[in-house]
Amino acid sequence: MSFMPKPRVAHPGLPRNELGLTRRDYEGGMSTLCAGCGHDSITASIIQACFELSIAPHRVAKVSGIGCSSKTPAYFLSASHGFNSVHGRMPAVATGANAANQDLHYIGVSGDGDSLSIGLGQFCHAMRRNLNMVYIIENNGVYGLTKGQFSASADVGSKAKKGERNEQPPIDPALTALTMGGTFVARSFSGDKAQLVPLIKAAMRHRGFALIDVLSPCVTFNDHEDSTKSYAFTRQHYQPAVHTDFVAPATEIMAEYEAGESIKVDLHDGSHIVLRKVSPDHDPTDRASAYAFLRKRQKAGEHVTGLLYVDGSEPDMHMLNHTVQVPLNRLEWDTLCPGSEGLGAILARYR
Amino acid sequence: MKRTDTSDPGYYHRVVDCQWACPAHTDVPEYIRLIAQGHFNDAYMVNRESNVFPGILGRVCDRPCEPACRRGRVEDKPVAICRLKRVAADLRDDIADRLPRIPAAKNGKRIACVGAGPASLTVANDLMPLGYAVTIFEALEKPGGLMRSNIPSFRLPDKVLDGEIDMIVDMGVDLRLGQRIQSMRALLDEGWDAVFIGSGAPRGKDLKLPGREAAAANIHIGIDWLESVAFDHVERIGERVLIIGVGNTAMDCCRSSLRLGAHDVKVMARKPRAFFKASDWELEDAEEENVEIIVNHSPREFLIENGRLRGMLFDVMEYDLDERGRILDSRVTGERTIFCDDVVLAIGQDNACPWIERDLGIEFDQWDVPLVDETTFQATRPGVFFGGDSAFGPKNIIWAVEHGHQAAVSIHRHCQGEALEDRLPVTMNLSSRKMGIHEWAYANDYNSAERRLMPHVDLKERFRKLDIEVELGFSPEQAAYEVQRCLNCDVQTVFTDSLCIECDACIDICPTDCLTMTADGSEEELRGRLKAPADNPEQALFASAPLKYTGRLMIKDENLCVHCGLCAERCPTAAWDMQKSKFKFPYAVDEDEAWQSRKRQTA
Numbered sequence: 001m002s003f004m005p006k007p008r009v010a011h012p013g014l015p016r017n018e019l020g021l022t023r024r025d026y027e028g029g030m031s032t033l034c035a036g037c038g039h040d041s042i043t044a045s046i047i048q049a050c051f052e053l054s055i056a057p058h059r060v061a062k063v064s065g066i067g068c069s070s071k072t073p074a075y076f077l078s079a080s081h082g083f084n085s086v087h088g089r090m091p092a093v094a095t096g097a098n099a100a101n102q103d104l105h106y107i108g109v110s111g112d113g114d115s116l117s118i119g120l121g122q123f124c125h126a127m128r129r130n131l132n133m134v135y136i137i138e139n140n141g142v143y144g145l146t147k148g149q150f151s152a153s154a155d156v157g158s159k160a161k162k163g164e165r166n167e168q169p170p171i172d173p174a175l176t177a178l179t180m181g182g183t184f185v186a187r188s189f190s191g192d193k194a195q196l197v198p199l200i201k202a203a204m205r206h207r208g209f210a211l212i213d214v215l216s217p218c219v220t221f222n223d224h225e226d227s228t229k230s231y232a233f234t235r236q237h238y239q240p241a242v243h244t245d246f247v248a249p250a251t252e253i254m255a256e257y258e259a260g261e262s263i264k265v266d267l268h269d270g271s272h273i274v275l276r277k278v279s280p281d282h283d284p285t286d287r288a289s290a291y292a293f294l295r296k297r298q299k300a301g302e303h304v305t306g307l308l309y310v311d312g313s314e315p316d317m318h319m320l321n322h323t324v325q326v327p328l329n330r331l332e333w334d335t336l337c338p339g340s341e342g343l344g345a346i347l348a349r350y351r
Numbered sequence: 352m353k354r355t356d357t358s359d360p361g362y363y364h365r366v367v368d369c370q371w372a373c374p375a376h377t378d379v380p381e382y383i384r385l386i387a388q389g390h391f392n393d394a395y396m397v398n399r400e401s402n403v404f405p406g407i408l409g410r411v412c413d414r415p416c417e418p419a420c421r422r423g424r425v426e427d428k429p430v431a432i433c434r435l436k437r438v439a440a441d442l443r444d445d446i447a448d449r450l451p452r453i454p455a456a457k458n459g460k461r462i463a464c465v466g467a468g469p470a471s472l473t474v475a476n477d478l479m480p481l482g483y484a485v486t487i488f489e490a491l492e493k494p495g496g497l498m499r500s501n502i503p504s505f506r507l508p509d510k511v512l513d514g515e516i517d518m519i520v521d522m523g524v525d526l527r528l529g530q531r532i533q534s535m536r537a538l539l540d541e542g543w544d545a546v547f548i549g550s551g552a553p554r555g556k557d558l559k560l561p562g563r564e565a566a567a568a569n570i571h572i573g574i575d576w577l578e579s580v581a582f583d584h585v586e587r588i589g590e591r592v593l594i595i596g597v598g599n600t601a602m603d604c605c606r607s608s609l610r611l612g613a614h615d616v617k618v619m620a621r622k623p624r625a626f627f628k629a630s631d632w633e634l635e636d637a638e639e640e641n642v643e644i645i646v647n648h649s650p651r652e653f654l655i656e657n658g659r660l661r662g663m664l665f666d667v668m669e670y671d672l673d674e675r676g677r678i679l680d681s682r683v684t685g686e687r688t689i690f691c692d693d694v695v696l697a698i699g700q701d702n703a704c705p706w707i708e709r710d711l712g713i714e715f716d717q718w719d720v721p722l723v724d725e726t727t728f729q730a731t732r733p734g735v736f737f738g739g740d741s742a743f744g745p746k747n748i749i750w751a752v753e754h755g756h757q758a759a760v761s762i763h764r765h766c767q768g769e770a771l772e773d774r775l776p777v778t779m780n781l782s783s784r785k786m787g788i789h790e791w792a793y794a795n796d797y798n799s800a801e802r803r804l805m806p807h808v809d810l811k812e813r814f815r816k817l818d819i820e821v822e823l824g825f826s827p828e829q830a831a832y833e834v835q836r837c838l839n840c841d842v843q844t845v846f847t848d849s850l851c852i853e854c855d856a857c858i859d860i861c862p863t864d865c866l867t868m869t870a871d872g873s874e875e876e877l878r879g880r881l882k883a884p885a886d887n888p889e890q891a892l893f894a895s896a897p898l899k900y901t902g903r904l905m906i907k908d909e910n911l912c913v914h915c916g917l918c919a920e921r922c923p924t925a926a927w928d929m930q931k932s933k934f935k936f937p938y939a940v941d942e943d944e945a946w947q948s949r950k951r952q953t954a
Contacts, residue, residue: 036923
């Protein structure tokens with residue numbers, strides 16, 4: 001880790017967004033992760049996406065669990081809300097926060113250990129509820145914070161730093177999400193900001209649970225030969241299946257897309273995503289086809305990336321539960337509190 | 352884009368903006384670090400090696416380094432490089448034992464220098480340690496050239512001037528004061544092994560307007576008048592003075608006038624402020640002393656009354672400028688009379704060598720400027736060299752010093768019978784500053800301190816006498832602040848492309864967005880699509896070889912790099928390293944060493 005903070009001095013020509021802020025205004029504290037950690041690039045991508053979307057930092061809540069990945073909310077958007085929760089329990093905290101205030105943007109940052117081992121149940125149920133949040137898994141295939149044991153996402157045949165071979169099949173977050181009803185399922189790579197930033201922007205605008213599984217090499221414990229999540233291996237087996245362009249509301253689609261090759265997905269706030277297919281046998285709007293495609297490519301040893309499946313029409317948690325449409329802190333006391341009589345009536349329903 | 356060849360010393364030299372801009376290549380970051388460590392003697396010697404007159408230049412240098420300083424682009428004010436040089440000179444102890452030793456046995460070569468200004472003194476400084484017998488002829492009664500005659504003592508005290516000139520003269524230079532060379536032919540006939548002409552640009556321009564002759568008693572040529580002031584031949588001037596011209600000489604004239612009895616001094620400029628030749632800080636100092644600077648007034652006539660100067664008539668001008676500020680058209684919109692007692696003309700000067708006969712093989716061009724080789728400083732006649740203002744017209748002291756260094760190299764090669772062009776090349780040494788995983792052998796943290804203001808003598812006090820030095824110099828405490836503003840641009844970001852794993856760490860951490868990994872393209876096209884716009888074409892783009900995983904290039908825009916070392920600190924494979932560049936600019940002594948070693952080898 002570095003002993004000095006990143007200097008506040010900035011490029012004088014730095015562009016400003018609609019709020020008059022520069023990208024530097026979206027930064028957080030100095031990273032204490034290992035030099036070269038993929039997580040730091042994801043942090044930079046989140047910063048870039050929030051800057052480009054002109055999101056007011058104080059309208060964001062960052063939530064995380066435990067692990068290297070879960071440290072990263074400290075490194076972006078220092079002017080936002082945050083909750084660093086118990087290991088694997090970030091979805092529960094995010095659910096509670098979202099239930100109380102649905103007007104904030106929720107960015108959950110988790111890791112393969114936090115989400116696929118100890119927190120797998122929480123992860124699945126958050127998707128099942130279609131909780132309106134961005135859920136980023138910084139996936140490196142190892143438990144970096146405890147010195148590099150295989151995690152549940154380690155591929156069969158991948159070798160640990162000291163040569164041990166992983167024999168157990170991996171849990172693929174994207175396939176899990178497709179099974180659990182995830183409405184926005186994406187995969188990306190920390191080393192490809194050109195792909196990751198538009199994905200985060202689209203995820204921020206998606207109403208519902210938006211999963212982005214980001215391959216994020218662990219430079220210290222999983223960047224050697226025979227690792228399937230190293231910088232080198234990921235670059236070699238990296239297979240963008242869909243190009244994703246996020247188009248803000250009231251922006252004309254300027255680029256020319258070839259007919260039949262591009263799909264326009266409308267989002268609830270008037271913005272849309274334009275998907276350009278790379279693989280002809282993949283339809284990112286069909287859950288079953290997306291699942292089959294992913295399975296096939298996984299067997300071929302490829303890291304398929306891009307927005308793999310999206311459906312903006314499914315109801316989110318609040319719609320499913322018919323909850324009130326405004327944040328609880330904006331409700332009048334009389335509305336918020338049923339009073340003794342109202343409470344009696346509620347209790348009577350359960351007698 | 353072509354891969355950047357960083358083994359060429361020119362590349363990293365350019366990154367050190369101050370050193371690149373300095374005609375004498377003073378190693379600025381090095382001496383600023385030495386000041387920061389309190390090593391004032393060492394800082395002085397680093398300066399002296401390249402610019403010879405640190406105490407003088409620390410007060411009156413034209414400071415080409417400061418407009419070039421990267422700090423001025425990152426923030427708005429450059430490091431106070433020039434005044435830090437003065438700190439080294441002010442706070443040093445005796446350094447006599449660190450000056451080069453002068454051999455008792457001479458090498459038998461006799462060199463004549465004409466004029467005892469900075470160029471000739473530098474030639475003597477470089478050649479005396481090699482055993483040459485150097486003779487300097489000076490027309491005036493004291494050495495120093497324009498440093499003595501044209502720079503007022505309230506900016507440059509005699510004590511400082513004498514101190515640094517004596518260091519050279521005391522090497523055993525045969526200094527012949529009050530001896531004006533009247534004939535080059537006669538000088539050459541004395542059989543010198545080489546003659547160096549550093550006689551300056553002594554002819555101040557005149558303004559031939561109606562009334563010039565009639566009012567001659569109250570119209571002064573700026574540089575001649577300053578010389579008269581310097582040698583106490585003039586002690587008074589009228590109460591109302593007009594200075595014509597806005598160069599640095601004009602600034603010295605107006606401020607000198609205030610100390611010789613003038614109360615109302617106006618500097619008259621023909622054009623708007625953007626066209627002023629004077630340095631910003633000299634304009635500021637003059638305006639602080641309540642000198643009025645009037646723009647867009649073009650002199651038309653000297654007004655005479657009863658045979659005496661009464662004032663001047665000006666055309667009031669108006670200019671049309673294009674979007675880049677250049678003049679497209681001008682017109683006279685009116686006229687204005689300004690009354691005055693004296694006028695000082697400071698509208699430029701020329702080099703003039705009427706004492707050089709034109710049949711000696713020393714050729715002059717159509718403007719009567721000698722033909723001088725820009726590398727060797729040799730005239731068209733072998734063995735005759737020019738330097739300083741006499742070579743290419745008026746420049747400044749620091750250029751004269753560099754001319755002197757180069758002429759000394761040429762003179763040495765000439766006297767040893769070697770080709771003047773085969774000079775030693777500039778060389779570079781790079782050495783890592785890495786101390787530990789995240790520790791560097793330099794202060795890499797960016798310090799946001801603002802530029803210190805130079806303390807001045809109180810306005811009332813300073814006019815009491817002509818030679819009260821206005822600038823007090825930085826205190827050690829002020830200097831300690833100011834040195835921290837230096838960005839250590841000589842600690843280079845050195846990239847080894849074969850080590851890069853393209854993890855983006857350096858790109859994410861760089862505070863000024865200098866770095867981009869991107870597909871190849873032409874430089875012009877690349878400049879438009881980097882992480883931050885690279886809109887300063889004066890500053891180089893570094894391009895690596897194609898990187899091993901994606902074939903992209905690592906591009907660095909050198910423009911705003913603050914040399915904080917975070918790219919190297921966040922690099923997991925040490926593909927980036929912070930390495931200090933040290934350049935060796937060969938002087939006559941280095942030529943001599945190389946020559947001696949060649950001689951030993953052939954023997």
